[in-house]
Amino acid sequence: QVQLVQSGAEVKKPGASVKVSCKASGYTFTSYGISWVRQAPGQGLEWMGWISAYNGNTNYAQKLQGRVTMTTDTSTSTAYMELRSLRSDDTAVYYCAMGGYYDSSGYYYFQHWGQGTLVTVSS
Amino acid sequence: QSALTQPPSASGSPGQSVTISCTGTSSDVGGYNYVSWYQQHPGKAPKLMIYEVSKRPSGVPDRFSGSKSGNTASLTVSGLQAEDEADYYCSSYAGSFVVFGGGTKLTVL
Numbered sequence: 001q002v003q004l005v006q007s008g009a010e011v012k013k014p015g016a017s018v019k020v021s022c023k024a025s026g027y028t029f030t031s032y033g034i035s036w037v038r039q040a041p042g043q044g045l046e047w048m049g050w051i052s053a054y055n056g057n058t059n060y061a062q063k064l065q066g067r068v069t070m071t072t073d074t075s076t077s078t079a080y081m082e083l084r085s086l087r088s089d090d091t092a093v094y095y096c097a098m099g100g101y102y103d104s105s106g107y108y109y110f111q112h113w114g115q116g117t118l119v120t121v122s123s
Numbered sequence: 124q125s126a127l128t129q130p131p132s133a134s135g136s137p138g139q140s141v142t143i144s145c146t147g148t149s150s151d152v153g154g155y156n157y158v159s160w161y162q163q164h165p166g167k168a169p170k171l172m173i174y175e176v177s178k179r180p181s182g183v184p185d186r187f188s189g190s191k192s193g194n195t196a197s198l199t200v201s202g203l204q205a206e207d208e209a210d211y212y213c214s215s216y217a218g219s220f221v222v223f224g225g226g227t228k229l230t231v232l
Contacts, residue, residue: 035221037169037223044126044212044223044224044225044226045161045169045212045214045223045226046223047214047220047221047222047223059219059220061220062220095168095169099171100159100171100174101157101174101175105218105219105220106220106221107221108155108157108159108216108221109157109159109171109174109175109214109216109221110159110161110169110171111171111174111180113168113169113170114168115168116168
């Protein structure tokens with residue numbers, strides 16, 4: 001069965017960077033991609049982007065362009081999401097997700113989710 | 124990339140039916156048959172309940188159903204049960220990205 005296991009909670013200061021990992025199992029990692037979705041406290045879900053584990057192509061949300069980088073390590077079936085120049089409004093639970101219909105822009109919906117990683121940005 | 128519009132809350136008594144709406148535009152909900160719905164219990168990751176407007180993943184009870192008319196999609200939960208109390212989010216493919224609704228808190232009275 002598909003499992004996505006994420007790294008633990010992080011506390012960062014404004015202006016710092018954070019890198020969240022998502023280790024996949026239960027399927028052929030390089031045949032699919034990974035999307036990232038975040039959720040600020042008490043708020044809704046926000047699509048951040050996706051990366052193809054097949055060829056490394058990425059598609060980022062417009063508002064995060066220039067601050068976010070998604071990568072994969074195919075040797076360990078792990079996806080990473082790095083967010084730079086952190087602000088207080090980046091405080092959120094960050095989820096990796098996969099599964100569902102997809103094309104070169106990413107998944108159209110998400111069948112499998114990681115458990116989430118809380119990133120707190122505070123001085 | 125505006126969020127889809129959902130009512131903030133909905134409620135019903137056990138056994139009743141409740142419908143949650145999700146309004147977008149012709150660039151998202153109205154333009155693609157890729158509306159999905161997620162259930163989220165407190166402190167948990169979202170769970171896919173409906174995809175491609177009206178399809179249910181394996182294991183999701185048939186009490187959950189989805190539909191779409193124009194720019195508005197709907198999720199109907201029939202025969203409400205206590206465990207259905209959760210937040211529900213709609214989402215839609217929008218051409219090169221995915222947009223979510225703001226969420227609806229469903230309360231089982």
